[in-house]
Structures are given as C-alpha cells and as structure tokens.
Amino acid sequence: MDIGRDAHRVKSLSRHTLEQMVARSSEGILLADAQDPNLPIVYANPAYEALTGYTVEELAGNSWPLVKRDVEGQPELERLKAAIGRSESCQVMLPDLRKDGTSWLSHVAVEPLYNARGELKYFLCIQKPVTNGAAEHAVTEVEVTLLQRELGRARQKIASLDRTERILLQILRIRADATPVPASEELLPGACDSGCAPVHPSRPQELVRVSGEGG
Secondary structure, three states: OOEEEEEOOOOOOHHHHHHHHHHOOOOEEEEEOOOOOOOOEEEEEEHHHHOOOOOOHHHEEOOHHEEEEEEEEOOOHHHHHHHHHOOOOEEEEEEEOOOOOOOEEEEEEEEEEEOOOOEEEEEEEEEOOOOOHHHHHHHHHHHHHHHHHHHHHHHHHHHHHHHHHHHHHHHHHHHHHHHHOOOOOOOOOOOOOEEOOOOOOOOOOOEHHHHOOOO
C-alpha cells in the first residue's frame, strides 16, 4: 500500500518504510493525541527513549512531560504551549529533564497533523539535543531569566517586610499613646510637699525643690 510520496512524487513509500524511518531516526519523536486536552502520548520512538530515559510503556497514555511543566520564567515554554493551544507549528529551545532528574538542552519542533477530513488528530513532537555553542547561549539566557525571576521575588519580599515593619511601628505608637501613666510614675505619697518634683522609684536621685529655694 502506497501511503506517502517524496517531494518530487518519484517514489511511493509504504507504511513499513515510514515506520522504519521514524524508528531509526536519531531525533526523539513523539505523537500526542490532539483531540484530548491532556495531550496523551500515543507513540514514542527509540531515540526519544534514549534521550529522556522514559520507556514507551511509561509514556503511553500520559501527557508529554515537557508541556506539563509550569511556564513561569520560561518564555519559550510559554510560546510552545500557546502555539499548541492555537494548533500551530512552533520551534523553541528549552531545558528538559530526563527521568533520572538530569537536565539537557533540547531543540523542540511541534507540528499539527490533520486527517483527510481536515480534522486535527495529532501533534508531532520532535526533540534533539542542542549543539554546544547554541547550548551555552541558550543556557545563559535561561540563567538570566531565572535570576531575574529570583530578583523580582526578593524585591517583593523586601517590600512586604517594609510594609510589615511600618505596620508594627504604627501599632507600637498607638499602644504608647493609649498606655496610661503607671502609679509608679506619680508622686510617692508623703515623699515631700507640693513643692517637690516627682520621683521615679528606679531613679533614686535626691528630691529637687521646684520652688527655687536654696538647699
């Protein structure tokens, strides 16, 4: 059965041949079900297993790990998800995680696939490692983005602490204004006549006449 042709329509390609081409590709290839909002994986080639450490059995029926991640601080991942949401093609460079937790920089290409009736059926996802030069540049950009995000969080925390400090100071001022003078701050009974200044028990200085009389 002929199911595919090359660009010049010279040769027909059988399904078996196409399957071999995909299976032997050095690039990681996934097919995700586009009719399910969770994008469950329906196919992964051996190269994707080797790149990520996940087996087909672990991947089948589960969402594409890359698109499950939070987009915060990752504009390229946000762009990829937006393109998928619009059923559009997209190419990005993203740090990805293997099953063992190690990271690798990946070039990701996504293409929507339609059936003969024009209905969106799958997303074709192709991943491959980025070369050293491009990797260094992309990693630097990622590090800058992460540092900017952490700086923003630090500024928010400082602003929050400043607000908290101002509130506490205001509370202390209100309490100080509302606190009555303790009895110990008043004149000690019988200490002297009305011509004496008040004496605080914690300051045992001599009584001072306020009438101006000499010692």
